[in-house]
Amino acid sequence: MSAAARTVPPPAALRQTLTLAWRNLVQIKHNPMELVDLSVQPIMFLLLFTYVFGGAISGSTGDYLQFALPGLIAQNMLFATLTTAVGLNVDIHKGVFDRLRSLPIARSAPLAGRIVADTLKQAWAFALFLGLGLVLGFRIETGAAGVLGALALLLVCALTLSWTSVLIGLKAADVEKVQLFAFSVMLPLTFTSNAFVPGETMPGWLRRWVEINPVSHLSDALRGLLTGGPVAGPAVTSLLWAAGVAALCAPLSVRAFRNRA
Amino acid sequence: MTYAIQAEGLVKRYGATTALDGVDLTAETGRVLGVLGPNGAGKTTAVRVLATLTRPDAGRATVGGFDVVRQAHQARSLIGLTGQSAGVDEALTGTENLIMIGRLLGLSRPAARARAAELLAGFDLTEAADRAAKTYSGGMRRRLDLAAGLVGRPRVLFLDEPTTGLDPRSRTGLWEVVRGLRRDGVTVLLTTQYLEEADQLADDLVLFDHGRIIARGAPDELKAATGGQVLEVRPVDGDRLDLVVKVLREVLGAVPETANGLVTAVLSDPAAVPAIVRRLDDLGVVAAELTLRRSSLDEVFLALTGHRAEPEAAA
Incomplete structure (x- = not known):
C-alpha cells in the first residue's frame, strides 16, 4: 500500500466524524425521552428560579428573569459539557470506543463526532432557554446579532471546555464519578458566581471570588449580548478562561488517551 | 506457509504488572489459532496489541504483513474485532450499528444498508433488526457483536472470549459461525477459557499463563504430550x-x-x-x-502449570 494510504484524507475524516455524530443523535429518534432529559433541567431551573427566587431577589419575577436567564444559560452550558464525559465514559466501558479504534478511520473521528453531536445539543438547549424565556416574559433588548453572538460565544466556550469533559470521561472510573464531579465541582462553581444573584449582597471574601469566577464573566457577556451592556470585556475574559482550561486539559487528555493505548 | 499473524517478543507492562512477558506467536493464514488460558493470563492484552489497540512496550507484530504499530492503519483495514474487547452501541438498533460501521468503512448508504441486512439475516437477527440492541438477549448481542466485526469482510478476525457467559445453545451456534468463517478462508484468533471450545475449533493452540506461552501445538499433540x-x-x-x-x-x-x-x-x-x-x-x-x-486440555494445563485453566464456575 502506498504511503498516501497510510493516513485518512480530510474529506474521509470529516465523513467519519459526521457518521459518528449521526450515531449520537439518532438515539434521540428511538428514545424521545432523551430529548426530554436534555430539556428537563433547563425548563425546571428556569421555572424554579424565576418563580421561587425571582420576587425575593429582584422584587419581581419579570425583573429577575431579565437578570437570571443569561446566567441560567451559562450554568446549563457548563453542566451540558458533561454529557460528553458521560457518553465517552460509557463508550469506553461498553467496548464501543475500542471497536471504533480498531477500524481504519481517523483517530480523531470518535471524539470529534461526539463533540459535534454534543454541540448541537448545546444549541438546542440555548434555543429552548430563549424560547421559553420569551414566553415567560424575557425581552431581548439587542437584536438578532446579539442573539447570534451569544450563541456563538456559548458554543465556543462549550467546545473549548469539552477538553475538560474528555479528560473526565477518560479518567473517571465510571459514570457515577462523572455525576459526582458535576455536583461537587460544577454546582458550587456556578452558584458562587453572579449567574443567579448579583454579588453585592454576598460577604466580601465571596464577592472577591465571584468577581474572579469565569461563570460570572460568561454570564455578564451573555447579559450584554441579550439585554444590553458591556460585552467585550467579559466576553474576552470568558474566552481567556476557557482557553486556559483547554490549554491545561488538552495535553492531559491526549496523554490519558495515549495511556489507554 | 504464510502467516496472517506474526508476533515476536511482545512485552506489555501495566505499572508493576507484566501482562505480556515475551510472547512469540504465529497464526497460519486460513486457520484458527486458539489462545487458551485462565483469566489474567494475558490473552486479552495480546489481542489488544495485535488489533492495534495497545502499543507493546517491546517486541513487534504484523497482521497480514503490516506492522501493528508503524502500519496500524493498513493492519486495521484487514482485521475484525469482536468479543470481550469490543462492544455494540446499545442505544442503536441492530441495523444502525451495522450501518454505522459500514459507513465508517467507506460504504455508500445503500451498500451499508444492504450489508447490514445481509449480516443480520445471516445471524438470525432480522426480526430484531429495528430494535435497540439493549433489548437483545445475551446471545443476540454476541451475534450482533460478531456481525459488527464482519462488516468489512476482514481477512483476520479476533474473537476475544466470544462465548464467555453464553448458554450452551448460543455457544454451539457461534462455533458454527467460526467454522463457516474458516471455510471462507478467514484467519481466526480465538481466545477462550474453555478447553472444550479450543478443542472444538482450533487448528493450533497456544497456552498462556502469567503473560507467557507455556505450550503450543495442535490440540491432539498437546493432549498426547502429557502422555x-x-x-x-x-x-x-x-x-x-x-x-x-x-x-x-x-x-x-x-x-x-x-x-x-x-x-x-x-x-x-x-x-x-x-x-x-x-x-x-x-x-x-x-x-x-x-x-x-x-487427557483433556484441562489436564494438560494442570500438568503444565500446576493449576487448572477453567474458572470454578465455568465448566
Whole structure:
C-alpha cells in the first residue's frame, strides 16, 4: 500500500466524524425521552428560579428573569459539557470506543463526532432557554446579532471546555464519578458566581471570588449580548478562561488517551 | 506457509504488572489459532496489541504483513474485532450499528444498508433488526457483536472470549459461525477459557499463563504430550465412591481425584483397565459409567502449570 494510504484524507475524516455524530443523535429518534432529559433541567431551573427566587431577589419575577436567564444559560452550558464525559465514559466501558479504534478511520473521528453531536445539543438547549424565556416574559433588548453572538460565544466556550469533559470521561472510573464531579465541582462553581444573584449582597471574601469566577464573566457577556451592556470585556475574559482550561486539559487528555493505548 | 499473524517478543507492562512477558506467536493464514488460558493470563492484552489497540512496550507484530504499530492503519483495514474487547452501541438498533460501521468503512448508504441486512439475516437477527440492541438477549448481542466485526469482510478476525457467559445453545451456534468463517478462508484468533471450545475449533493452540506461552501445538499433540489417558469411573451407588478410590489407588499407585460422584485417574498403562474392572466386579461395585479417554486440555494445563485453566464456575 502506498504511503498516501497510510493516513485518512480530510474529506474521509470529516465523513467519519459526521457518521459518528449521526450515531449520537439518532438515539434521540428511538428514545424521545432523551430529548426530554436534555430539556428537563433547563425548563425546571428556569421555572424554579424565576418563580421561587425571582420576587425575593429582584422584587419581581419579570425583573429577575431579565437578570437570571443569561446566567441560567451559562450554568446549563457548563453542566451540558458533561454529557460528553458521560457518553465517552460509557463508550469506553461498553467496548464501543475500542471497536471504533480498531477500524481504519481517523483517530480523531470518535471524539470529534461526539463533540459535534454534543454541540448541537448545546444549541438546542440555548434555543429552548430563549424560547421559553420569551414566553415567560424575557425581552431581548439587542437584536438578532446579539442573539447570534451569544450563541456563538456559548458554543465556543462549550467546545473549548469539552477538553475538560474528555479528560473526565477518560479518567473517571465510571459514570457515577462523572455525576459526582458535576455536583461537587460544577454546582458550587456556578452558584458562587453572579449567574443567579448579583454579588453585592454576598460577604466580601465571596464577592472577591465571584468577581474572579469565569461563570460570572460568561454570564455578564451573555447579559450584554441579550439585554444590553458591556460585552467585550467579559466576553474576552470568558474566552481567556476557557482557553486556559483547554490549554491545561488538552495535553492531559491526549496523554490519558495515549495511556489507554 | 504464510502467516496472517506474526508476533515476536511482545512485552506489555501495566505499572508493576507484566501482562505480556515475551510472547512469540504465529497464526497460519486460513486457520484458527486458539489462545487458551485462565483469566489474567494475558490473552486479552495480546489481542489488544495485535488489533492495534495497545502499543507493546517491546517486541513487534504484523497482521497480514503490516506492522501493528508503524502500519496500524493498513493492519486495521484487514482485521475484525469482536468479543470481550469490543462492544455494540446499545442505544442503536441492530441495523444502525451495522450501518454505522459500514459507513465508517467507506460504504455508500445503500451498500451499508444492504450489508447490514445481509449480516443480520445471516445471524438470525432480522426480526430484531429495528430494535435497540439493549433489548437483545445475551446471545443476540454476541451475534450482533460478531456481525459488527464482519462488516468489512476482514481477512483476520479476533474473537476475544466470544462465548464467555453464553448458554450452551448460543455457544454451539457461534462455533458454527467460526467454522463457516474458516471455510471462507478467514484467519481466526480465538481466545477462550474453555478447553472444550479450543478443542472444538482450533487448528493450533497456544497456552498462556502469567503473560507467557507455556505450550503450543495442535490440540491432539498437546493432549498426547502429557502422555496419558484418563480413566473415569462413576459408581451407581454414590456410597461406594471410597471403594472405587481405594481400588484405583491400589492398582495405579496414585491418588485419583473425586468430583461430583466421578472418580478420575491418569493412566499410563491401558493394561491396568482390566485389572481395575475385575477388582470392582469382585467387590460388587456396579459402574454407571466407565470411560477411558485421552487427557483433556484441562489436564494438560494442570500438568503444565500446576493449576487448572477453567474458572470454578465455568465448566
